[in-house]
Amino acid sequence: MANQSLEHGKPSKTHWLITMYAGGGEFCDGYILSIIGVALPLVTGTFSMSGTAAGVLGSASLVGMFFGGLIFGYVTDRIGRQKVYLADIAAFILLSALQFFAADPWQLTVLRFLMGIAIGADFAIAATIASEFAPRKSRGPLLVVMVTMWSLGAATAYVAGWAMLSIGDDAWRWMLASSAVPAALILLLRIGTPESPRWLLSKGRTEEAREVLRKMLGPGADLSDVAADCDSRTRYGDIFRGPYLRRTVFVCVFWACQLLPIYAITTYQPTILHSLGLAEGNASYLGSVIIQVFFVLGSLSGALVVNKGRRRLLLWSFGIAAVPLFLLGILGNPATWLVVVLFAVFGIASFSSQCLQAIYPSELFPTGVRATANGFATGISRIGAAIGTYGAPLLLAHSTRVTMIVGGVIAVLGLVASFALAPETTGMTLAESSSATGQAARRARVAQEVK
Known part of the structure; x- marks a missing residue:
């Protein structure tokens, strides 16, 4: 039987299951970080909170993600992907339930801060474990599904x-x-997920790595790549x-520039839509639901395009996303349909990357520090997200239009930084x-394949 390679094979059922289970954590992350946007106006009314206090509550999870990413990415590289993979989801369950009984802000x-720590850990581990199992040509599309x-x-x-x-x-x-x-539900599904063979090999546990690959690829599994x-x-x-x-530096900067306007808009979307005259009362939440659909479509x-160029996708994403934000800031009283269209364009452009x-x-750092890098970038990028979430209600209290213009400026900064720093990794193995x-390693492989 011919040898089967993890990097050069086709995605199997196991690949998809691992991607979806990792994506299940992302689903929980998105749910936890977004549900506060719906609940926050109600919480603010219940406890008569000031705008500053609401900003602290809204950004507490992001501050927690800063610490969770910085700490648990490294822990994941030290003790293994699988342990953290299960522990962070278990923390989601406990902390989610405890919120019901909160008696004070x-x-x-x-x-919310403790939940942020668990989310930061999951961000570091989910992308790492999904990428380490994914074949070279399918890694981009599989991770698109996970992030979506x-x-x-x-x-x-x-x-x-x-x-x-x-209620x-x-x-x-x-x-x-x-x-x-x-x-x-995700915790139950994740139980039984194998340890990453790349991590096992990096710790000298060759036989365990070979056994994982044999179960995935068959008895002819090849460990070389x-x-x-x-x-x-x-x-x-x-x-x-x-x-x-x-x-x-590149990963932290582009990630922070993506998240600052996204988190500010997502967390306070009903408030923003209401201030733009899109809807009154509870109907503004329905408007948020409609716009979120475009965010999902944008992510998908x-x-x-992800396999046509990582760098190209990032540059176009920032450039296009800036336009509707500037228009929302410049236009005086935009029509309802135009507000929806502009937010849809922003969502599709921003979420596509x-x-x-x-x-x-995952592609720019080796196995020994891959989760560490994922975690560090997660943590540092949350500074931008926390600034957006904390500062948004303060800016919105002053002017929605100014808030949109600031978001556009952040997108332009992301474009400039990415133009200067973004590498191209499309088509490379993780080793390359x-x-x-980087590029030299890929050229050497191509030359060898030609021979």
Whole structure:
């Protein structure tokens, strides 16, 4: 029987299941981080919170993600993908349920902060484990599917939140606690997920890695292309040395520039739509649901172009996303249909490149520090997201139009930074894209294949 290769094979049922289970965590992340957007106005009214206090509550999860990513990405590289993969989802269930019983704003803020730590851990591990199992040609589309689950979770949160508005004064409690339901389902599905063979090889556990690949690919499983990616140590400082420093800066900057306007708009979307005259009262939440659908479609659209060029996708995404934000800021009283169209264009453009938040950190760093890099980028990028979430209500209180213009400026900054720093990794194996030489490694492989 011919040898079967992980990098050069076709995606199997196991590949899809691993991707979907990793994406299940992304679904929970999107749900948890977005349901607060529906619940926050109700929480603010219940506790008579100021705009500053609401901003702190809204950004608490993002601050938690900062610490969760920075700490647990490295922990994942040290102790293994599988352990953290299960523990963070278990934390989702417990913390989601506890929100129902919060009696004061500070209790809710602490719980949201702790949930953020668990989400930061999941961001680091989900992209890492999905990318380490994915074949070279299918890695981009598979990770698009995984990341799209975040947008689907966010859209579901708005649907669920809108449906629960009629419960009454305690509606926000049911909204926030409802994230325990998808988390419990995903935990059950993730049980039994194998450990990454790349991580096992990096720790010298060759026979265990071979056994995982045999179960996936058959008795002729070939370890050679996987082993080429695993000759690296797990040291936090390595992501700041040599060519990896430039890659770390790039990933953190582009990710932060993507998230700042997205989180600000997603978290306060009903408020923004109401201020733009799109809808009154509860109908503004329905408007948010409609716009979230475009966000999901935008995320899925990344599958059409991600293998045509990672760098090209990122540049076009930033450039197009800036236009509707500037128009929303410049136009005086835009018609309802125009508001919807502009938000739809922003959503499709911005979310089309969301997959790169998982792809670039996974492809640019070797196995020994892949989760560390994913976690660090997750944590640092949340600074931008937290600024957007905390600052949005303050800016919105001043002017919705100014808020939109600031978002457009951030998109332009992301475009400039990406033009200067973004590498091209399309078509490379993980060993090639994560090596210090990158393109040279790919040229050597191509030359060898020609011979």
